[in-house]
Amino acid sequence: MDEPLRIIGNGTDVPDRDVPDGLTDKDLIELYRWLVLLRTFDERAVALQRQGRIGTYPLYWGEEGTQAGPLYACSDTDWVFPSYRQCAVATLRGAPPSVILGWCRGYGGPAGFYNPRTYRVAPICVPIATHLPHAVGLAWAAKIRGEDTVSLAWIGDGGTSEGDFHEALNFASVFKTATVFVCVNNQWAISTPVTRQMATATVAEKAAAYAMPAERVDGFDPLACYDAARRAVQRAREGGGPSLIEAFCYRLGPHGTADDPRLYRDDREAERWRPLEPVGRMASFLARLGVLDDATRDGIAGEAKDRVAAAVRELEAIEPPGPEVLFDHVYAGERPWSLEEGLRELRALRRREGD
Amino acid sequence: MAQLNMVEALNLGLHQAMRADERVVVMGEDIASTGGVFRVTAGLKDAFGEARVIDTPLAESGIVGTAIGMSIYGLRPVAEVQFDAFVYPAFDQIVVHAARYAWRSAGTTPASIVIRIPFGGGVRAPELHSDSPEALFCHVPGLKVVCPTTPADARDVLLAAIADPDPVIVMEPKRVYRAGRSEVPDEAPIDIADADGALAELMRARVARDGDDLAIVTYGATTPLCVAAAERLEAEHGVSAEVLDLRGLFPLDVEAITEAASRCGRALVVHEAPRHAGLGAEVSSLIHERAILDLEAPVLRVTGFDVPFPQFANEDDYLPSVERIVAGAVEVLEF
Numbered sequence: 001m002d003e004p005l006r007i008i009g010n011g012t013d014v015p016d017r018d019v020p021d022g023l024t025d026k027d028l029i030e031l032y033r034w035l036v037l038l039r040t041f042d043e044r045a046v047a048l049q050r051q052g053r054i055g056t057y058p059l060y061w062g063e064e065g066t067q068a069g070p071l072y073a074c075s076d077t078d079w080v081f082p083s084y085r086q087c088a089v090a091t092l093r094g095a096p097p098s099v100i101l102g103w104c105r106g107y108g109g110p111a112g113f114y115n116p117r118t119y120r121v122a123p124i125c126v127p128i129a130t131h132l133p134h135a136v137g138l139a140w141a142a143k144i145r146g147e148d149t150v151s152l153a154w155i156g157d158g159g160t161s162e163g164d165f166h167e168a169l170n171f172a173s174v175f176k177t178a179t180v181f182v183c184v185n186n187q188w189a190i191s192t193p194v195t196r197q198m199a200t201a202t203v204a205e206k207a208a209a210y211a212m213p214a215e216r217v218d219g220f221d222p223l224a225c226y227d228a229a230r231r232a233v234q235r236a237r238e239g240g241g242p243s244l245i246e247a248f249c250y251r252l253g254p255h256g257t258a259d260d261p262r263l264y265r266d267d268r269e270a271e272r273w274r275p276l277e278p279v280g281r282m283a284s285f286l287a288r289l290g291v292l293d294d295a296t297r298d299g300i301a302g303e304a305k306d307r308v309a310a311a312v313r314e315l316e317a318i319e320p321p322g323p324e325v326l327f328d329h330v331y332a333g334e335r336p337w338s339l340e341e342g343l344r345e346l347r348a349l350r351r352r353e354g355d
Numbered sequence: 356m357a358q359l360n361m362v363e364a365l366n367l368g369l370h371q372a373m374r375a376d377e378r379v380v381v382m383g384e385d386i387a388s389t390g391g392v393f394r395v396t397a398g399l400k401d402a403f404g405e406a407r408v409i410d411t412p413l414a415e416s417g418i419v420g421t422a423i424g425m426s427i428y429g430l431r432p433v434a435e436v437q438f439d440a441f442v443y444p445a446f447d448q449i450v451v452h453a454a455r456y457a458w459r460s461a462g463t464t465p466a467s468i469v470i471r472i473p474f475g476g477g478v479r480a481p482e483l484h485s486d487s488p489e490a491l492f493c494h495v496p497g498l499k500v501v502c503p504t505t506p507a508d509a510r511d512v513l514l515a516a517i518a519d520p521d522p523v524i525v526m527e528p529k530r531v532y533r534a535g536r537s538e539v540p541d542e543a544p545i546d547i548a549d550a551d552g553a554l555a556e557l558m559r560a561r562v563a564r565d566g567d568d569l570a571i572v573t574y575g576a577t578t579p580l581c582v583a584a585a586e587r588l589e590a591e592h593g594v595s596a597e598v599l600d601l602r603g604l605f606p607l608d609v610e611a612i613t614e615a616a617s618r619c620g621r622a623l624v625v626h627e628a629p630r631h632a633g634l635g636a637e638v639s640s641l642i643h644e645r646a647i648l649d650l651e652a653p654v655l656r657v658t659g660f661d662v663p664f665p666q667f668a669n670e671d672d673y674l675p676s677v678e679r680i681v682a683g684a685v686e687v688l689e690f
């Protein structure tokens with residue numbers, strides 16, 4: 001089994017490796033800024049859930065590098081396809097975090113859904129693996145049009161068991177689409193360990209069946225995630241077809257805020273992995289490089305805190321969607337009569353009951 | 356006699372089935388080591404071992420497909436689909452195989468499987484955790500579809516479904532899962548090895564409330580709401596409404612439906628699933644076809660709207676409420 005690629009050492013016996021190609025000091029700081037924004041959002045969202053201000057939330061604490069790293073390797077015109085676990089990546093492309101919080105609060109319409117075309121980020125995908133064929137189709141369309149847009153999609157270790165995963169990889173390899181599959185192997189799918197999910201020792205080796213290159217990286221190392229994605233994105237853009245990246249890590253938290261991992265795993269295992277978490281690790285790395293001083297670090301933390309706090313205020317200021325939201329946008333064109341009737345019925349009822 | 360909620364009753368049923376019959380295996384995502392996201396399968400792995408209580412890979416088509424294979428070899432698999440909308444990846448296996456194996460083998464080798472699906476909204480869940488897909492299955496010849504509403508029915512239906520030779524989809528209204536406890540006899544009323552006709556009996560409609568002026572036909576999570584609506588109709592309008600809890604969704608208890616509609620002369624169908632081409636359309640057709648001369652009003656429907664189940668902040672706008680049911684009933688009564 002290939003050791004996962006690791007760039008950030010531990011400051012003692014594991015040495016740092018060179019900063020990946022293409023990353024200036026400014027890039028390193030920007031990537032760190034992304035990580036901190038994701039982390040800050042995640043921690044705040046968990047707190048909001050505990051206060052009952054949003055619903056069940058799929059926290060990703062520790063997986064920020066698997067999200068920010070590959071996204072940083074994409075151009076702004078490339079498309080990305082998140083699953084629920086990457087629910088906040090659109091904020092890194094400028095989507096308001098309040099909309100993601102709105103989604104978590106169960107809002108539909110513009111209060112909870114963003115426009116994918118504005119950010120080149122597909123809607124948050126709840127049904128496992130079903131978004132992967134979309135990523136392939138999108139890159140395929142670009143190819144048909146003679147454009148070099150790349151698509152990148154995230155999937156979990158559990159998601160590799162679904163048929164859509166295999167169909168997507170096969171299409172991508174047959175049609176040589178410019179698609180990068182990032183499998184976040186956090187070794188758990190709710191209560192199911194990866195050893196129960198697959199008989200292969202790695203996710204990466206599945207790529208061989210689809211004649212596509214694969215790389216295993218340390219999923220807690222944002223720079224390793226970035227670097228593998230950079231190579232894959234470049235290859236894809238140059239017509240070299242799809243790639244699979246296995247970001248090997250560990251799900252440090254529960255599956256979601258409603259899950260209790262003590263029912264099925266020993267939390268001490270998570271504790272052993274926790275020191276590898278990417279945000280602190282990136283900060284120490286940048287400090288060792290002399291790129292990040294304390295003042296800059298505090299500044300970035302403060303910025304992220306302010307941005308998320310503002311998002312929470314925006315969330316609280318949003319008028320919760322009215323009953324029309326049920327009937328809005330079901331069709332892009334005119335509402336069919338049965339929806340019109342439904343809306344009339346609901347309005348009449350609300351008037352009668354005084355809301 | 357124990358007081359159980361529906362989760363506990365289903366759990367009891369699975370224990371009883373596995374104890375009584377070695378052919379029974381239980382499979383699904385996260386069902387063994389955690390006992391399932393709703394805990395319906397809690398304790399089974401410890402009691403019956405990993406070979407028969409199986410955490411599967413995350414693949415619904417694989418779950419149903421392999422269950423069919425097991426049944427061909429003589430096992431009686433009970434497959435859990437984690438949430439309603441995650442049955443869709445398995446739709447192919449259900450429609451093209453589970454529903455047709457008996458037919459394709461000249462009646463010799465039915466797909467004797469049970470597919471349990473926690474379904475419906477009202478639990479403030481994220482997208483695709485609140486669907487009501489039962490009508491899709493009712494449209495597929497070869498399947499039986501059943502929806503218990505009380506803890507005792509849930510246990511008994513499950514046992515009868517396991518005993519039944521045909522593929523049975525058990526729709527479990529998750530909003531009712533922990534809504535309350537009621538009596539469930541300790542003894543399993545069904546001998547799995549010799550249970551001919553047990554399911555048919557349990558798929559007959561249950562009278563959830565007696566009445567003579569209006570027949571309210573429903574199933575699942577809307578049943579208690581219909582009973583509450585009937586109480587209100589009694590108190591506020593002096594109307595006595597019967598509430599029929601269908602239990603069997605395919606085949607429907609056509610006799611009970613027609614009898615109640617004929618006797619009352621007025622009927623209302625209530626379900627949470629969208630209206631268009633939903634079960635309400637079928638029930639309404641049956642009544643019109645078979646009892647038109649006894650009717651004093653057209654059969655109306657109170658249902659979910661013809662929209663995707665909304666994000667949860669607006670789910671109460673979508674779900675049939677007691678108010679909507681009363682309003683629908685008044686419309687039928689005042690016709």
Ligand SMILES: Cc1ncc(C[n+]2csc(CCOP(=O)(O)OP(=O)(O)O)c2C)c(N)n1
Binds near residue numbers: 158184255437444
């Ligand atoms: C088609 C489908 N089946 C089941 C589920 C329920 N479910 C949600 S997350 C999950 C586990 C996913 O594990 P993995 O792919 O490893 O991703 P992770 O949660 O670890 O990010 C399951 C079974 C779902 N969302 N979609």
Ligand SMILES: [Mg+2]
Binds near residue numbers: 157185186188251
């Ligand atoms: Mg996982």
